[in-house]
Amino acid sequence: MHRDRPVGELLREWRRRRRLSQLDLAIQADVSTRHVSFVETGRTIPSRAMLLHLAERLDVPLRERNRLLVAAGYAPAYDRRPLEDPDLAQAYEAIRSVLSGHEPFPAVAVDRRWNVVLTNSAMEVFLDGVDPALLEPPVNMMRLGLDPRGFAPRLRNLGQVRAYLLPRLARQAARTGDPVLGSLYEELRAYGAEDEPPAAGPADIALPIQLGYDGVELSFFSTITTFGAAFDITLDEIAVESFFPADAATTAYLRRSATS
Template sequence: MPAPEPVGHLLRRWRLRRNLSQLDLAIRAGVSARHVSFVETGRTLPSSAMVLRLAEHLGVPLRERNRLLVAAGHAPAFLERPLDDPEFEQVRAALRLILRAHEPYPAAALDHRWNVLLVNTAFDILLEDVDPDLLRPPINLMRLGFHPKGLAPRILNLAQVRAHLLPRLDRQATHAGDPQLHSLYQELRSYGPDEQPQPPDPADIALPIRLNHRGVELCFINTVTTFGAAFDVTLADVAIETYLPANEATAQHCRQLGQPQASTET
């Protein structure tokens, strides 16, 4: 196995990813540029408090802050448990409650790589006619949306949606420094289409997602909720993705599909 990467190398990579000089980071963190230099070159081994201070000003995700701490010889500061951990039952119950509150409109809880953790029953609107291979856990919402055998053939403004969401995924991959997100981004780009999207309608308050469902054209707007104050790595990574009706026809169609009874785990 390769030797663990030194904390100084990791911090330098995060600093360069944020387009900051050593002086920029030093000013933000309230330390000397010389100290930042010594940490990056390994001449100084930072304390756990210094690692967390630098990571905070670099916007490092909690998961990666633990990695920095371990690389510096310290214990992780943030809990990291799988969502199916028995101690997380209260969290799962809260997530189900949030998802049910969005019925009869689709909603899902996702991890930091867009893998589906929980859905409400209205989410079935997005799953009809999808290739069964794409529904094998873990279901990836981005892949589900853009794969030619997924939701893509039913998205009526696919080029516009791609032009909005793919740059977002690219920024997320860069910000998180996650090679799996970079790989997902490259995969989704390969699906096309390459045509330029039409500019958004100035009357739209958000990007509309126009979707064919059983011969009916639906229009949703998308919202994302995150738990920014979380101090558990897993919970900090969870996002709630919801699809709200952009017009009364869409709302009525969803209501006619019937009130769901409960959320289900994937």
């Protein structure tokens, strides 16, 4: 845990990251602007309950809420156990169930930095032909998709995908304040010129992911699933991305491949 900065300074940073004034935060938290000011300047140390209340209003990630608590002299509120921990067994099985239940369509579980936690067997359509160096742990899904050594060369609409994913990654880095995500954004942005915003085609219902694989053209759209109201940092930071066929040909190919 960090102990290098006062809790008021950390709170002020989160407030500014959320682009809120002290008045905005005071209204949302139902406290006085004076109280917010005193907390940020260090004239008042908030109670544990008030600190968590302010962190909730600021949508501070759980691991950073622990940092706030420690900076104020309190014990952390949230555990961070490995996914293989027996206490997380039911959650681990839930993730496995979601992934396997989505077959024959691809699905992957990633952590807060887009590192792969688990995949189902159908993810082979994305992993085929990827440089083995990118498959060394931790395997990063963003890097797999946008690095020229990944499946980027097989993306038929790479510019469109980049124009969606890079701003998303930039927003995530800004929202979380994670320098690793910021570095990842700069790394991936350097692989191509500025891209045009995604333009919807006449048949698109969401951003298509058009992928060449095994001599055929596959098309997907994706959804993101997270744990609701997680109290463990590990679970709070896991997301499952499920890829759905965007056309009948992709559906038929994947179902046929699963039974062959």
